[in-house]
Amino acid sequence: MNRVELSAKSGSTGILMGDSFSHLSEQVGRKRLVIITDSNVGKLYRNRLEGYDSIEIGVGERVKTLSTVKTIYERLVEMKVDRSYFIVGMGGGLVTDIAGFSASTFMRGIMFGFIPTTLLAQVDASLGGKNGVNFQGFKNMIGTIKQPEFCLIDFSFLETLSTKQILSGMAEMIKCGAISDKGLFEYIEGNHKDMISLDKSRLEKAVESTIRVKMNFVERDELEGGERMKLNFGHTVGHAIEKVTGIPHGYAVSIGMVAAARLSKTKGLLASGQLDRLEMLLRDIGLPTKIRADYKELIEAISMDKKSAGDSINMVLLSKIGSAAILKIPKEELRETVKEVCV
Amino acid sequence: MNRVELSAKSGSTGILMGDSFSHLSEQVGRKRLVIITDSNVGKLYRNRLEGYDSIEIGVGERVKTLSTVKTIYERLVEMKVDRSYFIVGMGGGLVTDIAGFSASTFMRGIMFGFIPTTLLAQVDASLGGKNGVNFQGFKNMIGTIKQPEFCLIDFSFLETLSTKQILSGMAEMIKCGAISDKGLFEYIEGNHKDMISLDKSRLEKAVESTIRVKMNFVERDELEGGERMKLNFGHTVGHAIEKVTGIPHGYAVSIGMVAAARLSKTKGLLASGQLDRLEMLLRDIGLPTKIRADYKELIEAISMDKKSAGDSINMVLLSKIGSAAILKIPKEELRETVKEVCV
Numbered sequence: 001m002n003r004v005e006l007s008a009k010s011g012s013t014g015i016l017m018g019d020s021f022s023h024l025s026e027q028v029g030r031k032r033l034v035i036i037t038d039s040n041v042g043k044l045y046r047n048r049l050e051g052y053d054s055i056e057i058g059v060g061e062r063v064k065t066l067s068t069v070k071t072i073y074e075r076l077v078e079m080k081v082d083r084s085y086f087i088v089g090m091g092g093g094l095v096t097d098i099a100g101f102s103a104s105t106f107m108r109g110i111m112f113g114f115i116p117t118t119l120l121a122q123v124d125a126s127l128g129g130k131n132g133v134n135f136q137g138f139k140n141m142i143g144t145i146k147q148p149e150f151c152l153i154d155f156s157f158l159e160t161l162s163t164k165q166i167l168s169g170m171a172e173m174i175k176c177g178a179i180s181d182k183g184l185f186e187y188i189e190g191n192h193k194d195m196i197s198l199d200k201s202r203l204e205k206a207v208e209s210t211i212r213v214k215m216n217f218v219e220r221d222e223l224e225g226g227e228r229m230k231l232n233f234g235h236t237v238g239h240a241i242e243k244v245t246g247i248p249h250g251y252a253v254s255i256g257m258v259a260a261a262r263l264s265k266t267k268g269l270l271a272s273g274q275l276d277r278l279e280m281l282l283r284d285i286g287l288p289t290k291i292r293a294d295y296k297e298l299i300e301a302i303s304m305d306k307k308s309a310g311d312s313i314n315m316v317l318l319s320k321i322g323s324a325a326i327l328k329i330p331k332e333e334l335r336e337t338v339k340e341v342c343v
Numbered sequence: 344m345n346r347v348e349l350s351a352k353s354g355s356t357g358i359l360m361g362d363s364f365s366h367l368s369e370q371v372g373r374k375r376l377v378i379i380t381d382s383n384v385g386k387l388y389r390n391r392l393e394g395y396d397s398i399e400i401g402v403g404e405r406v407k408t409l410s411t412v413k414t415i416y417e418r419l420v421e422m423k424v425d426r427s428y429f430i431v432g433m434g435g436g437l438v439t440d441i442a443g444f445s446a447s448t449f450m451r452g453i454m455f456g457f458i459p460t461t462l463l464a465q466v467d468a469s470l471g472g473k474n475g476v477n478f479q480g481f482k483n484m485i486g487t488i489k490q491p492e493f494c495l496i497d498f499s500f501l502e503t504l505s506t507k508q509i510l511s512g513m514a515e516m517i518k519c520g521a522i523s524d525k526g527l528f529e530y531i532e533g534n535h536k537d538m539i540s541l542d543k544s545r546l547e548k549a550v551e552s553t554i555r556v557k558m559n560f561v562e563r564d565e566l567e568g569g570e571r572m573k574l575n576f577g578h579t580v581g582h583a584i585e586k587v588t589g590i591p592h593g594y595a596v597s598i599g600m601v602a603a604a605r606l607s608k609t610k611g612l613l614a615s616g617q618l619d620r621l622e623m624l625l626r627d628i629g630l631p632t633k634i635r636a637d638y639k640e641l642i643e644a645i646s647m648d649k650k651s652a653g654d655s656i657n658m659v660l661l662s663k664i665g666s667a668a669i670l671k672i673p674k675e676e677l678r679e680t681v682k683e684v685c686v
Contacts, residue, residue, distance in 0.1 A: 009352070070409060077479055077647075105448070108475055108486040109566075132451055136420055143451040144487060223452075304423075 008222040011147035036099040093125025100131030119169025168250025176213035182322030240301035254287035264317035354490035379442040436468025443474030462512025511593025519556035525665030583644035597630035607660035
């Protein structure tokens, strides 16, 4: 096990890489514990959850609402949870987002930690302190920024994931490589087949590198005033695709990265060889680079994005593999780019 | 105008004492503005609000719910509010609590400031970064801790307040004197009649001293891990009284202070002369020291207090006028104290 500390303004997270679920009690000390999870994880890991108080929510993006949060508050009141408790979110990003928001607003905030069980949550969603739910179909419109006390990365959870779930996580790993770690990008280029077949040492090495990229951005700019925005590479268009079509997050980000990289090329920022390399890696892995959707619907969804401010939108573009830049793009310029990834 | 800066972990607040509403635009710079207020303030100050986008909520504790927050989110989405906006909560503590919670969770937090229009909000509720709403009848059960960007204290708003509202604010001022500023306590003892009749210079002097007491606690301990708890003097029993009987906050705190001071005497912490002095000041001013209520209901309400942890509760007691201490009180010991203030 390898513990690293993520330190930001809203708190510090002990990231326990390659730790085991069985060590959970060591993380919460003498506090009482309530685990928030979903019915999938509850079914798959009934044995691990035995003996813990838990709250199970449903699965899928449709449960990521204020109404689910309200149900959690009700259960917490019923269970007489007070500040002597610790809340643990155990599941994919949806569970950790909801659990983090519930915990950081219940009694104006009680302690919480995460056990991410998907690759996507381990490398991305559970880290960085962004918590929240969707509102009126807009992704993560309501939320808080508060770091969990710990994030326990137990790789054994990955064994029950589908290939689709692994690929979805790998899209975020490629993103981290693309925006700031050329070495990581190249490592994935050379090892993606083994990673997909869950070769333990290769996957763990890449996960650790990805987490370090993310930590680095979060520590420098927790509130996303500047640098952290780079982590949104592929997400402006990606979120809109996810909202409109409902495909998995990583798949949508994959297409979003292609859109942003093409815009980077159009703007004269990125060489075409570098663009090709990104597209090729995504395709080789089996991630999509185009989407069957109405581009007008996507544009409409983008205009309500949180990064949207007035008539332009801050977009993350690439200058080369391993380096990103933030540019203010008039919303009209986005139109052509979005059209290109629609079929 | 006298600007002081409150600096805490979650942010800094510029407290503009004796400023004018007409200077609002200077505080928000080039950001667009939405004012959240209530229908009372909206009616009384229609002229001041003219030209501003605003959201009006209803009045009274019954609107302090997640459902009102949801309505605010809906209006913000409708108005296409994004991160280029500034939200201003203008009203009593109920409005600033709800506006602060809405702003600090909408899009994971957009900038916000307050214009408190009641004495209670000016000396207490609008300061310190506690935002939130009630849940299932429990006060401020859901919320965040985040400092507003500014707090504009315009004394001209006090002219439309009822005596009841002035007294409610004065209870919090007496509290601040009692727990940490003997000079403030004595000043109120000597000047309360003039303060109640809105003698400008006397009221402003006492308001400023009260704000400094509060700032001092918040700066030292924003998250209420220790010292800040002292500001809850009178609030453990007070909140329960407010919940069960619905009397104004300051009135409930007045009775709560008497309960806590009597317990302090019982515990051998406070001399009886000091207890008498507190009770006499409250009575002289016209604040209540007893309540017509069923003590069992109050005890039940206290057991769900946020300060409650397990079988005991952290209570603020007095050691003398101007000095407080936090003691862990078994819930059973509270019973007798609560009985004493019930008629």
